[in-house]
Every structure is written in structure tokens, then in C-alpha cells.
Amino acid sequence: MTKGERTRRRIIDSASELFAKSGYLAVSLRDIAAHAGLTHAGVLHHFPNKEAMLLRVLSRRDEVNAPLVLGPDVDPRKLVDNLVTITERNTGTPGLVALYAKLSVEATDPEHPAHAYFQGRYRILRERLTEAFAVLLADRPGPSPAVAAQQLLALMDGLQTQWLLDPDSVDMRAAVVSFTRILGLTGPECPGPTDQS
Amino acid sequence: MTKGERTRRRIIDSASELFAKSGYLAVSLRDIAAHAGLTHAGVLHHFPNKEAMLLRVLSRRDEVNAPLVLGPDVDPRKLVDNLVTITERNTGTPGLVALYAKLSVEATDPEHPAHAYFQGRYRILRERLTEAFAVLLADRPGPSPAVAAQQLLALMDGLQTQWLLDPDSVDMRAAVVSFTRILGLTGPECPGPTDQS
DNA sequence: GTCTATACGGGGATAGAC
């Protein structure tokens, strides 16, 4: 591992920690640089701009969550479980949840650097969920697998906004589990992995 | 109408237009001032700071939509219809949808000027929807009225993100109507006001 | 009351020395 790679890693670790604690806007390049042990100009030698660092932080998180949903070997029932698990896990990292929520909406602007990234991300997620739901919902009344996929993704995103605004107002996990149950994606037996998390 | 009032109006019109196009953070006081035909210091004569302008823009839009949901004389069934109507209407004003979506997520930050505004907005909406659903869902299986309220609001918000990213990927109205139907808020008869919109 | 001119501290980004 070269010196540059080590420095880049230090920078991203610092950015990740500071972003998660205080959000993207409240943290300056000078803050990150100081935390990583160099000047803000030094940081910008390794990343073209602040936003590129943010995207790097987020994509590193995707490397953790993506296999739970997009992996080749997750069967439909397990995929639904994993979505609940991700929702649970999100409850522990409000900083990162806020970052993702902010970026996905900002990226709504076609000129935004992350526009294509999020377009592709949602398209792939919808496709993957549609496939899984087609199996689980075969011949059930209610929405088509494609619509159910849109709905579940939208629900998860929208719940985050309400939860970030007022954490006590919403139980994200309960709302997601409840939705999978009315759709018929989950049996009424057990709400997921465990009830305590 | 005094000269001051006309200027204030011009400023808010400009701010509304620019915020809708680019979001709150990306638009500067100098941008707004130039669009309204004065200097940024002139703008700050009419509004104490940028935050006050934002809140003024938000409250002006609420004057249109709020009666459809929060009005004292909307009965439960009509309220559900109105939510579908708002969803339909949103399809025609992507700029305003983007503004609200961006702001509601930005405002997740406790330091954000509109934080309290959006906290209160969601709280009231949840309360109002919970009351209405309590009537419509009496003794039905599925989520409690409170959870159903959280879910429907979350669904509407999340659909907007997907729709703004890729308008052809999602039919917001269809997804909302479908959801009200599985909940049992709407009978299977008619999907709402009309099917063509 | 309405507005311009100007200044301050802090932000992201760039140029060029070392």
C-alpha cells in the first residue's frame, strides 16, 4: 500500500466519522484535513472536491449493504428479511442515513454529479425487488410485483425523513415489517430476525 | 399596496422560483436579489435573513394545500381523495415537488432554519391522518391507524424521489391509490376522481 | 422607509513553491 493510498484512507475515515457526527454541510474541508493531519489543500490533492469525498464515503457503505440485496445468492424470502435488517441497522447510524437521504434528493437535479449513480441505483433495486416479489406474490391480490417494489423502496426512504426529523415519531422497523405483511411478503408468524435489536 | 409590499412580493416570487429550481442551499441572497432587481443588502432590509425568506416561501404554498388535508370540514373519505388529488397535482409541478423534497430532507438537520417547520408539519399531518384512518379502518386487520398514517406519508414522499430521478419509472398516483386500497381506505370500485388526469 | 456601498470571517477551490 503506497503512501498516497494510506493518506486517502485516512482522509475518508476522517470524513466518514465527521460527516456521520455533524452532517455534510457543517463539516468543512479544513475540519477533515485537520482531523486527518494535513491542510485542506493537501486533501484536495487526493480528491477533486468535497463532494467526491462524500460519494466515496457513501459508496463504501454500499459495499456493506449491497450484497444483502443485490447479491446473486439471496433468495426472495431472505431478501425481504435483509431489507428489515438494513432498516434496523440504519437506526444506529442517523448521520449516514441523513447523508444518503440528502444526496439522493439533491441528485434529482440532472446536472448533479451523482444523478446517474442514483438513477441506476434505484433502477437496479426496483428490478431486483420486482423479481423477488414476483415469486413471493404469485397470484396474490394487490399490487403487481413492480408496483410493490416501488412502494417498498419509497416507504423505506420516506420513513427515514420522518425519523430523522423526529426519531420518536416513527418506528421504521415496525412500519416496514407491517407493510411487508399486508403485501403478503412475510407471514404473520415472526416479525423478522429478533424483536430486540 | 405600498412600495415595500410590492418589493417584498417580488423578492418572494424570485426566491420561490430559484429555490424550486436549485434548492435552498445552492441559491444565494445575491442571486435572489439580482433576480428581483436590487442588491443583496436591499433584500436584507425586507427580511432579517435568508431563513425568513425560506419560511415565507414555504408557508405560502401551504396556504394552497393545507385546506385539503387539515381543513376542519374534510371527512375521512374525502381526505383520502384529496391526498390522491395532491399527488396528481404534484405531477404537474416538478419544481415545487423538488423544492419540498429537498427542503424536507435538508431540514432534517436540527440547525436548519426550517427544522421546526417540518417537524410540526409532519406531526400535524400524522395526527390528522391517524384520526381519519381510525374511522375508516375500524376493526380492520393490518396496521394501526397511526402506523398507516406514517406509511402513507412516507410512501408519498419516497415516490417523489424516485419520480424526480426518473419520471417514467414510477406512476405516483397509481402507487398511492394501490396502497390506499390494500389498506382498505378505498374501495376497489373507482381509483379516485378520474383515471385520466 | 428604501436602498447602496462596503467590510468581515469563513467556505471551497486553484496555482505554484518545495
Next chain:
DNA sequence: GTCTATCCCCGTATAGAC
């Protein structure tokens, strides 16, 4: 690869012209 110095823009504040 990292620094210092610099640039321009931001929100905000004040002084003063009309």
C-alpha cells in the same frame, strides 16, 4: 505529495445616501 498563498463567493452586519 504536501504546503503556503491566493481567489472568489457566501451570509451577515453596519454606515449612510435619498
